[in-house]
Each structure stands twice: as structure tokens, then as C-alpha cells.
Amino acid sequence: MSSNTVKKQTSLAGLAKSVVRKQIFIPIAALLILVLFNLIADPSFFQITLQPNSEGYNVLSGNIISIIDRASELVILAIGMTLVTSASGGQDISVGATIAIAGSVVLRVLCGSNTRPDTLQAPVIVAFIVCCLVSMLFGAFNGTLVAYFKIQPMVATLIMFTAGRSIAAWINNNELPVISDPKFAYYGNFIPGIPIPTPVFITAACLIVIALVLKFTNLRLYSQAVGINPHSSRLNGINPQMIKFITFVILGLCVAVAGFIKVSRLSTINYSVVAKDIEMDAILAVALGGNALGGGKFNMTASVIGAYVIQFLTTTLYKYDVDSAAISAYKAVVVIILVVLSAPIVREKMGEVKKKLFPAKTAKEAA
Amino acid sequence: MKKFLKTLIGATLAFSMAFGAVGCAAKQAAEAAGEGNGLIKVGIINNDPNESGYRTANDRDMKATFTEENGYEASFYYSLKNEDQIAAAQQFVQDEVDYLLISAAGTSGWDSVLQDAQDAGIKVILFDRTIDADESLYEASIVSDMAQEGQTAVDWLAGQNLDEYNIIHLQGVMGSSAQIGRSGALQDMADSNANWNIVKQQTAEWNAETAQQIVQSVIDSGTEFNVIYAENDDMARGAVQALDAANISHGIGGDVIIMGFDCNSWALEELLAGNWNYDGQCNPFQASYIDDIIKNGASEKVVIMEERGFEAATITQEDVDNYGI
Numbered sequence: 074m075s076s077n078t079v080k081k082q083t084s085l086a087g088l089a090k091s092v093v094r095k096q097i098f099i100p101i102a103a104l105l106i107l108v109l110f111n112l113i114a115d116p117s118f119f120q121i122t123l124q125p126n127s128e129g130y131n132v133l134s135g136n137i138i139s140i141i142d143r144a145s146e147l148v149i150l151a152i153g154m155t156l157v158t159s160a161s162g163g164q165d166i167s168v169g170a171t172i173a174i175a176g177s178v179v180l181r182v183l184c185g186s187n188t189r190p191d192t193l194q195a196p197v198i199v200a201f202i203v204c205c206l207v208s209m210l211f212g213a214f215n216g217t218l219v220a221y222f223k224i225q226p227m228v229a230t231l232i233m234f235t236a237g238r239s240i241a242a243w244i245n246n247n248e249l250p251v252i253s254d255p256k257f258a259y260y261g262n263f264i265p266g267i268p269i270p271t272p273v274f275i276t277a278a279c280l281i282v283i284a285l286v287l288k289f290t291n292l293r294l295y296s297q298a299v300g301i302n303p304h305s306s307r308l309n310g311i312n313p314q315m316i317k318f319i320t321f322v323i324l325g326l327c328v329a330v331a332g333f334i335k336v337s338r339l340s341t342i343n344y345s346v347v348a349k350d351i352e353m354d355a356i357l358a359v360a361l362g363g364n365a366l367g368g369g370k371f372n373m374t375a376s377v378i379g380a381y382v383i384q385f386l387t388t389t390l391y392k393y394d395v396d397s398a399a400i401s402a403y404k405a406v407v408v409i410i411l412v413v414l415s416a417p418i419v420r421e422k423m424g425e426v427k428k429k430l431f432p433a434k435t436a437k438e439a440a
Numbered sequence: 441m442k443k444f445l446k447t448l449i450g451a452t453l454a455f456s457m458a459f460g461a462v463g464c465a466a467k468q469a470a471e472a473a474g475e476g477n478g479l480i481k482v483g484i485i486n487n488d489p490n491e492s493g494y495r496t497a498n499d500r501d502m503k504a505t506f507t508e509e510n511g512y513e514a515s516f517y518y519s520l521k522n523e524d525q526i527a528a529a530q531q532f533v534q535d536e537v538d539y540l541l542i543s544a545a546g547t548s549g550w551d552s553v554l555q556d557a558q559d560a561g562i563k564v565i566l567f568d569r570t571i572d573a574d575e576s577l578y579e580a581s582i583v584s585d586m587a588q589e590g591q592t593a594v595d596w597l598a599g600q601n602l603d604e605y606n607i608i609h610l611q612g613v614m615g616s617s618a619q620i621g622r623s624g625a626l627q628d629m630a631d632s633n634a635n636w637n638i639v640k641q642q643t644a645e646w647n648a649e650t651a652q653q654i655v656q657s658v659i660d661s662g663t664e665f666n667v668i669y670a671e672n673d674d675m676a677r678g679a680v681q682a683l684d685a686a687n688i689s690h691g692i693g694g695d696v697i698i699m700g701f702d703c704n705s706w707a708l709e710e711l712l713a714g715n716w717n718y719d720g721q722c723n724p725f726q727a728s729y730i731d732d733i734i735k736n737g738a739s740e741k742v743v744i745m746e747e748r749g750f751e752a753a754t755i756t757q758e759d760v761d762n763y764g765i
Contacts, residue, residue, distance in 0.1 A: 124687065127688075262681070339678065343647070345492065391653060392657050394640070
């Protein structure tokens with residue numbers, strides 16, 4: 074009896090391990106293809122230089138730096154989106170609009186009632202904290218609709234998707250504040266004397282925090298359990314509504330950080346275009362990571378790599394002068410290929426083909 | 441929990457009904473006041489004021505002009521959707537306004553409602569955007585000539601007498617009238633002159649951050665350029681940030697000429713500080729033209745507004761105050 078359970082456990086662990094290995098294979102393969110393409114087409118793509126910027130500080134520049142820098146907001150959003158997807162089995166399509174709100178709040182706190190202040194009206198940290206609170210509140214709003222009112226996540230978040238940008242404009246009385254204090258731009262660009270863009274550090278901090286949270290709390294277990302079967306998880310003493318709610322609040326926090334970086338990059342905001350279509354990219358990152366969009370098991374690392382892949386693709390397309398209007402079409406094609414390849418049915422078929430081609434090798438692997 | 445939900449729903453319903461009632465009462469009061477007090481009733485259909493700084497300024501100008509002190513009773517309706525605007529126009533016709541002022545979101549589908557307006561004796565004035573309808577259906581249309589804006593900018597650039605023009609051309613949302621007009625003049629010039637090269641032509645969709653990424657990718661690829669022609673101020677701002685990060689000088693005495701459009705106040709201040717070189721106006725102040733037509737009649741069908749281009753060398757603080765939006 075006891076040996077039987079042990080055996081079952083090891084085989085389960087083995088299974089889980091191989092699934093994880095397979096899942097993370099997709100975004101890494103996509104990344105490798107892009108790297109390979111760029112290596113062949115133009116190796117100078119990977120060139121990184123250290124040169125002074127207009128303020129005289131040395132900063133790193135080059136396509137790779139651009140990718141890591143520009144992907145920051147997307148990576149941070151992908152963290153929250155993965156959790157929401159896992160627990161609720163749906164996606165939040167309002168993140169672009171709530172980024173506009175978060176950014177608007179930051180500017181409102183920093184500018185006060187004057188839209189063009191010479192000095193900041195409040196410390197940046199205060200603005201950031203207020204922005205976090207507001208974003209979590211909007212996250213909680215979405216979470217309440219999904220968890221307690223049992224509305225489909227995409228439908229529930231459609232409300233903020235539609236209203237968010239108008240709310241953002243309303244927060245600043247339809248004005249477009251501009252901050253002239255260079256210190257505010259540090260968070261989205263460079264801190265004097267440090268050659269690496271600040272968003273990279275912020276992203277790293279977020280990744281470390283989420284890694285610790287997933288390691289030391291039951292968040293992963295609970296959200297996966299809720300995503301796979303809310304009823305049986307309730308029977309096991311987990312409150313599925315609370316878990317769903319919490320994932321939306323966490324996403325709200327991610328939105329706040331992303332929104333803060335976004336407004337800091339330009340020291341201003343344009344409500345109708347800031348973070349436009351970023352919700353689609355965030356959902357894509359989760360899909361590219363091979364995570365089931367219907368909820369359940371997730372792999373955070375894969376989502377994060379997925380986000381970097383998307384930015385890699387975008388920067389590559391800019392570099393090769395892809396006809397401006399066609400960029401999203403190219404993205405779509407690449408995404409279709411990747412998503413189709415990661416579909417279980419296709420993988421099953423590919424496995425069969427592989428078995429036919431190398432019967433000995435697969436047999437050995439299986440053994 | 442259930443009880444809580446019930447209370448919540450009840451409260452929401454009560455709240456919305458109360459508000460609805462207040463809204464109705466207010467509307468009725470306004471209608472009653474409009475009759476027989478000698479005010480000119482105008483129904484104004486505009487795009488969402490949050491769409492852009494241009495629209496915000498435009499809406500503010502409208503609200504400032506069509507006031508009771510100026511002899512108007514104005515009702516406003518905003519939407520970015522053409523069909524919603526048409527429905528609102530229908531409503532205004534039923535409400536028997538005297539004038540219908542329209543900035544149409546789309547160009548088609550307006551014929552029948554304009555015909556109804558004409559039958560009801562309501563005069564229609566189009567502003568900012570034109571529509572595909574017979575000219576007899578409206579009194580006048582007051583528009584910006586986007587192609588002329590582009591031409592003014594390109595003429596100014598040609599006047600700089602550079603030996604070679606290597607231009608990064610940041611376009612707006614493809615197919616919009618501003619993009620077509622502002623791109624056209626530059627494209628013609630580049631096609632007909634050997635020393636005008638467009639080294640990069642891409643849409644940043646009016647978005648500063650996309651513009652920043654595009655310019656960054658040009659810098660990373662090592663391509664030489666000395667002009668950035670951005671079709672709005674936001675994109676020019678994004679481009680300048682990319683230049684700053686790479687220590688490329690710009691503006692007066694700099695290596696790269698920066699050109700923008702729309703004349704946002706902050707953009708004109710950049711001109712004043714010498715960081716940018718040129719900014720083309722896109723005039724959002726149509727209200728005074730409309731006011732003139734209502735009070736004195738229209739002399740021509742299509743009124744093209746006067747629009748200027750500002751350059752860093754000659755701009756003054758007064759210009760910033762008067763023309764900044």
C-alpha cells in the first residue's frame with residue numbers, strides 16, 4: 074500500500090515535471106527562432122554600445138537593451154494576467170484602460186490642480202502609493218464582478234475597458250499634465266550614473282517578489298485548484314471567490330507599476346493612446362507561455378519569457394522596416410503559428426510522427 | 441452575503457432612478473426655458489473631448505462661444521461613433537433646434553437626417569470634418585486644410601537650405617485626414633528631389649512611445665538622419681526623448697531638425713526654448729467662424745481656416761499664449 078502511494082507520487086511528479094518542461098519549451102523555442110533569424114539576417118542587431126546621453130552620463134544602448142527595457146510593462150502585466158487566467162479561467166481586457174487611470178492618478182497627485190507645475194506638488198512615493206491603491210481598487214471592482222457576481226471575466230472587465238480611459242481623463246479634468254521636473258523621468262528612463270534603464274530594475278524587483286510569493290505562499294496551489302475545479306477546492310476548504318478576487322487585486326497592483334513606468338517614460342500622458350492594445354499583448358504573453366487560457370495550471374516563467382518574445386518580435390519588425398500598417402498582421406501570423414503548435418492536439422500528432430520517425434529513441438526515452 | 445447583494449442592488453437601482461429623474465427634470469426645465477426667450481437654439485454634435493488635446497480645445501472653445509450671454513442656448517452631444525451621432529442629430533431635429541452644428545465621426549450616412557433637418561427648416565453647419573453629402577444639405581463647412589498644413593511645413597523645411605535632407609517620417613493613424621494631408625506634401629517633395637530622402641517612414645499612430653521606439657530603432661541601426669517630421673506633437677516628443685538618450689543634439693543649432701503639428705502649449709514652449717524647430721498649427725477654434733455665419737450668413741460653402749506654422753527662431757511668448765491649445 075505505502076510503496077504504491079510512493080510510486081504514484083513519483084510518477085505524478087515526473088509527469089508534472091515533463092509537462093512543465095514541455096510548456097516552457099514553446100516560448101524558449103520562439104525566442105531562439107527570433108534570435109537565430111536576427112543572427113542570420115544582421116548580426117549587428119545584437120550590438121550593445123556604452124555611450125553618453127544628452128546629460129553626459131554613460132548609458133547602454135542597442136536593440137537588446139531596447140527589448141529588455143520596453144518589455145518591462147508587458148512582463149509586469151503578464152505576471153498578474155497569468156494569475157487571473159489561472160484562477161478565473163478568463164482574462165482581464167481592461168488593463169490598458171486601467172493603466173491610463175493609474176498614470177492619470179500619478180500625474181494628478183504630482184501636479185495637484187496645476188497641469189504644468191514647475192515643481193512636484195507631492196513626493197513621487199506618495200503618488201506611487203496612491204496609484205497602487207486606486208489600481209487595486211479597480212482590480213477589486215473587476216474581481217468582485219467576476220468572483221461574487223459570477224460574470225465572465227471578459228464581460229466583467231469590458232466595463233472598465235470601455236469606461237477606463239474616460240475615467241482617466243476625468244481624473245485630470247480633461248487636461249494633459251506635463252511634468253518638467255527631470256527627477257520624475259528617472260523611473261521610466263535612466264537614473265544618472267546608472268547605465269541600465271530603470272524599468273529593468275523595477276521589473277526584476279517584481280519578478281523576485283512574485284517568485285518569493287509563489288514559493289512561500291499557497292497562492293500557486295490555491296489558484297490552480299480554483300481554476301481546475303472551484304467546487305472541489307471549496308470542499309477542500311479553499312474559498313474560490315476569495316482566491317479569484319485576490320488574483321484581480323494582484324493584477325491591479327501590476328497595472329499600477331506598469332502605469333507608473335508608462336507615465337514616467339514621457340512625463341505626460343495621452344489618455345486615448347497610452348498602453349493601447351497592451352491587454353492583447355499581455356494575454357498573448359500568457360498564451361505564448363503555453364498556459365491554458367481556460368484556467369488551472371500555469372507556468373509563470375513561461376509567461377514572462379512569452380512577454381519578452383512579444384517585445385523581441387515588435388523590435389525586430391521595427392528594425393526591418395516592416396510596412397507600418399502591416400505590423401500587427403505579422404504579429405498575428407507569428408502568434409497563430411505558435412499557438413497552433415502549442416495546441417495539445419497538434420502536439421499529440423507531432424508526437425506520433427516523432428514516434429514513427431525515431432521508434433527506438435522514443436522507446437528508450439519512455440523507458 | 442446574499443442580503444448584502446440585495447441591499448447593494450437595491451441601492452444602485454434607487455440611486456440611478458433618482459439621478460434619472462433629476463436628469464429628466466433638468467431637461468424639461470431647459471426645454472421650457474428655451475421657448476420664447478429669443479435665444480438661438482443650437483444642437484452641437486462633436487467627438488469625444490478626451491480624444492486629443494485638439495478636441496479638448498475645440499470643445500472648450502465651443503462652450504465658451506455658445507453661451508446665453510452671446511444669445512445662444514446650446515445642447516451638446518459627444519460620441520466617436522457615427523451612428524450614435526446620427527441618432528443624436530435626429531433627436532435634435534425633433535427638438536426643433538435652429539442650428540445643427542456637426543463634427544462628424546464618419547463621412548457617410550448623413551443624407552437622410554440632413555434632409556429631415558432641411559425639411560424642418562433647421563440650418564446645418566459642419567465644422568472640422570466634412571461629410572459625403574450633397575452641398576445643398578448644409579449651409580457651410582468650416583475645415584482645416586491638412587494638405588496645406590503639410591505644404592506650409594514642407595516649404596519651411598525647404599527654406600532651411602540643407603545640402604541633404606535625411607528624414608524620419610513619423611505618421612499618424614493611417615488613413616486619417618490629418619495623416620493623408622500631412623504626409624502628402626512631404627512625400628511629393630521627397631519624390632521630386634534627389635537630395636530629399638525619407639530614411640524611415642512608419643506610423644506611430646499618434647503615440648509618443650511608439651515614436652520613441654521607432655526612432656530608437658533607427659539610431660540603433662546606425663542610419664544617418666537630420667530631420668524628424670512628426671505628424672503630431674506627441675510623436676515629436678517621443679522622438680526627442682530617443683535622441684536625448686543617444687546624445688544627439690536637436691533644435692536650434694542642433695544636428696537634427698524637429699518638426700511637429702497641433703501647437704500644444706507645451707510644444708510651443710519647446711520651440712521657445714529652442715529644443716524644437718517647427719510646429720504647424722491645426723486650428724481648433726471654429727466657434728467664432730460659426731458664430732459669424734449664424735449672425736451674418738454664409739458667404740461661401742467651404743470656409744478654410746487660417747493656419748500658421750511657428751518656428752523656433754521667431755516664436756514669442758505671446759504666440760504661445762494665443763495659439764497654444
